[in-house]
Amino acid sequence: MATLAVYPGSFDPLTNGHVDIIMRGARIFDRIVVAILVNAEKSPLFSMDERVEIAREVFKAQHNVEVDTFDGLLVDYVARRQAQVIVRGLRAVSDFEFEFQMALMNRRLDARIETVFMMPAEQYTYISSRLIKEVFTLGGRVHGLVPELVEERLQSKMQR
Ligand code: PNS
Numbered sequence: 001m002a003t004l005a006v007y008p009g010s011f012d013p014l015t016n017g018h019v020d021i022i023m024r025g026a027r028i029f030d031r032i033v034v035a036i037l038v039n040a041e042k043s044p045l046f047s048m049d050e051r052v053e054i055a056r057e058v059f060k061a062q063h064n065v066e067v068d069t070f071d072g073l074l075v076d077y078v079a080r081r082q083a084q085v086i087v088r089g090l091r092a093v094s095d096f097e098f099e100f101q102m103a104l105m106n107r108r109l110d111a112r113i114e115t116v117f118m119m120p121a122e123q124y125t126y127i128s129s130r131l132i133k134e135v136f137t138l139g140g141r142v143h144g145l146v147p148e149l150v151e152e153r154l155q156s157k158m159q160r
Pocket of ligand 1: 008009010011037072073074075101102103105106
């Protein structure tokens with residue numbers, strides 16, 4: 001049976017840390033779905049449509065990477081897609097506590113679904129979407145930390 005994995009998140013914006021995890025997942029699983037949570041934040045920097053468009057463009061050459069959106073409980077979405085695995089990235093020990101809680105809660109909600117943690121390459125371990133937004137908004141350089149398309153979109157937002 002083909003293994004389908006779901007990589008859920010807010011992706012506001014997609015970072016090179018996310019890209020690294022998705023590429024690792026795409027090598028291990030038959031198919032990986034980048035599942036973008038609808039309305040995760042009250043005022044996201046990138047709209048849902050922009051986030052979907054960016055992710056689709058970045059992974060257009062990766063035929064086993066799909067981009068989708070979801071709302072409600074993650075386990076319901078995963079079951080609906082008949083996926084077996086939730087992929088989450090672990091950057092540092094500080095991520096562990098919350099990720100551990102989520103993984104166990106998701107297991108309690110649906111014991112058929114397994115959470116698999118993956119570590120990004122070291123150079124991405126300190127990157128988060130929140131920091132990217134903050135640094136960029138305050139005039140800092142984010143080159144090399146996000147896909148070029150994200151950098152372009154950030155720049156055009158600042159010019160508006
Ligand atoms: O990119 P993020 O913000 O770390 O992603 C968090 C996400 C989307 C994985 C998490 O908030 C989530 O799964 N939300 C959906 C609602 C849900 O299922 N909540 C219970 C999780 S135990």
